[in-house]
Amino acid sequence: MQVLETLFEWISFHWVTIIVVLHIGLSVVASLHVLLFKENERTSLAWIGLVIFSPVLGSLFYWLFGINRIRRIAKREHPHSLKQDFRYKEDCIAFHGLPKHWHSSITAGYALHPVHYVDENSVELLVNGDNAYPAMIKSIQSAKQHIVLSSYIFDYDSLGRQFVNALAQAKLRGVVVHVLLDGIGVGYSWRKSDRALKSRGVRTAQFLPAISLTGIRFINLRNHRKILCVDGEEAYIGGMNISKNNQVNSAKHPIDDVHFRVTGPVIDQISQVFIEDWFFATRELIQFPTYKAIALKSKVGNKVVSRVIQDGPDEHHNRIRWTLINALVYAQKSVRIITPYFIPDQTLMTSLHAAALRGVSVEIIVPEHSNILFVDWVMEANYSRIIEHGIKIFKNKRPFDHSKIVLIDDIWSFIGSTNWDARSLEFNFEINLECFDTGLNTQLTELFEKKKFNAEQVLEEDMSKLPIFKKVRNNLFRLFSPYL
Numbered sequence: 001m002q003v004l005e006t007l008f009e010w011i012s013f014h015w016v017t018i019i020v021v022l023h024i025g026l027s028v029v030a031s032l033h034v035l036l037f038k039e040n041e042r043t044s045l046a047w048i049g050l051v052i053f054s055p056v057l058g059s060l061f062y063w064l065f066g067i068n069r070i071r072r073i074a075k076r077e078h079p080h081s082l083k084q085d086f087r088y089k090e091d092c093i094a095f096h097g098l099p100k101h102w103h104s105s106i107t108a109g110y111a112l113h114p115v116h117y118v119d120e121n122s123v124e125l126l127v128n129g130d131n132a133y134p135a136m137i138k139s140i141q142s143a144k145q146h147i148v149l150s151s152y153i154f155d156y157d158s159l160g161r162q163f164v165n166a167l168a169q170a171k172l173r174g175v176v177v178h179v180l181l182d183g184i185g186v187g188y189s190w191r192k193s194d195r196a197l198k199s200r201g202v203r204t205a206q207f208l209p210a211i212s213l214t215g216i217r218f219i220n221l222r223n224h225r226k227i228l229c230v231d232g233e234e235a236y237i238g239g240m241n242i243s244k245n246n247q248v249n250s251a252k253h254p255i256d257d258v259h260f261r262v263t264g265p266v267i268d269q270i271s272q273v274f275i276e277d278w279f280f281a282t283r284e285l286i287q288f289p290t291y292k293a294i295a296l297k298s299k300v301g302n303k304v305v306s307r308v309i310q311d312g313p314d315e316h317h318n319r320i321r322w323t324l325i326n327a328l329v330y331a332q333k334s335v336r337i338i339t340p341y342f343i344p345d346q347t348l349m350t351s352l353h354a355a356a357l358r359g360v361s362v363e364i365i366v367p368e369h370s371n372i373l374f375v376d377w378v379m380e381a382n383y384s385r386i387i388e389h390g391i392k393i394f395k396n397k398r399p400f401d402h403s404k405i406v407l408i409d410d411i412w413s414f415i416g417s418t419n420w421d422a423r424s425l426e427f428n429f430e431i432n433l434e435c436f437d438t439g440l441n442t443q444l445t446e447l448f449e450k451k452k453f454n455a456e457q458v459l460e461e462d463m464s465k466l467p468i469f470k471k472v473r474n475n476l477f478r479l480f481s482p483y484l
Contacts, residue, residue, distance in 0.1 A: 034066070120303055132240055139234055146232075150207075154189060157189075160242055179202055180281060182224070222429070224428035226240060226431075229267060238260050239257055266306045273431055305437065325351045337406050339404055343481050366394070366401075380463075381471075403451075
């Protein structure tokens with residue numbers, strides 16, 4: 001007892017010195033970490049300033065939100081003999097009969113992301129939850145062997161309960177079911193979906209749990225992927241979470257979105273992403289059925305050349321950014337983008353401007369109002385800079401549009417979970433499909449034009465008429481865009 005009293009007296013007398021020493025030590029360690037691992041000079045300088053001039057709290061803030069890389073156990077410890085090898089052979093690049101103009105892009109694509117393109121795939125467009133959810137639930141109900149499902153948000157509403165029931169019934173039929181939920185996204189439903197699934201015997205896991213000794217320092221890194229694979233025969237990917245708000249015909253606060261049903265050999269690449277994510281979250285290696293080519297004849301509707309592009313703050317970092325830059329270089333006629341948040345970094349913005357300066361038509365559709373107010377302010381601050389080289393931006397007046405699509409000319413399509421902002425491109429684990437097919441591109445172009453019909457173009461004169469307080473507010477928040 002006397003020792004504790006002596007220690008308390010010593011701390012009471014020297015508390016200022018203790019805080020100063022602690023602050024200096026933390027600042028030095030955090031600053032060294034910034035210098036060694038941060039790539040962006042401006043954000044590096046901002047972080048160093050924060051940790052130095054905000055005693056202790058600045059270092060703590062950097063520890064929670066500034067570390068945007070993670071060593072993936074899934075990559076380092078996967079038994080290689082059990083991993084499917086999708087890498088191409090350097091002396092055998094397959095162009096799949098695609099136009100010669102795109103051959104250099106495909107060669108560069110292999111160098112950026114050495115996963116091979118596969119043909120004979122079918123990609124079916126499912127607009128909004130009214131079309132996507134019934135198809136997904138039907139696939140779950142028809143499952144015979146194995147289901148894997150990954151979602152950022154899994155609401156426990158009337159729609160979420162339908163998924164819980166379908167997954168639980170599949171488990172009772174003897175189907176192996178694995179559900180992976182993001183450690184932050186699971187909190188949107190107060191973990192009700194997670195608890196409901198577990199109570200029904202369905203295996204669930206959390207990707208980087210928010211409340212854990214190992215995951216707390218990666219709280220800013222989220223798994224934003226949406227994956228459903230059934231029996232190795234069909235898969236669903238896109239930007240749609242599991243929420244009744246995506247049922248626009250009945251939701252109180254509807255959200256427009258697009259999802260895709262995929263069949264063909266590219267399913268193996270999609271399921272492999274889930275297998276690696278599950279291993280990372282649980283250290284358990286699951287064996288998922290591979291795609292059987294014999295099923296192709298009855299299921300294929302078009303012959304899409306496709307491959308998975310996975311991205312995240314790990315060994316796959318920057319794959320999606322470089323894939324977009326690579327494709328933009330080869331644009332000849334048009335670039336069409338639908339995204340809920342358009343806050344690209346300087347490199348992507350320069351690539352879009354370069355395409356516009358070459359005479360390529362660049363059109364972008366964003367929501368008139370997103371679900372994040374200050375993101376709207378940042379986008380508004382950037383409009384004048386974006387449109388100065390002929391790029392056209394349209395604000396969709398429909399309900400909040402969460403769709404994520406990139407189309408180039410009449411053949412290249414990029415679909416999946418990625419937004420055009422720092423969160424998606426720097427901090428989130430994402431999955432997209434890079435597709436070559438005129439039929440799919442035509443369908444998505446028709447969807448683009450329908451959305452543009454309900455949108456209003458952003459004009460320079462409208463931006464110049466904004467009140468000065470809005471301009472100041474918008475540009476103030478624009479300074480924080482790398483962290484949004």
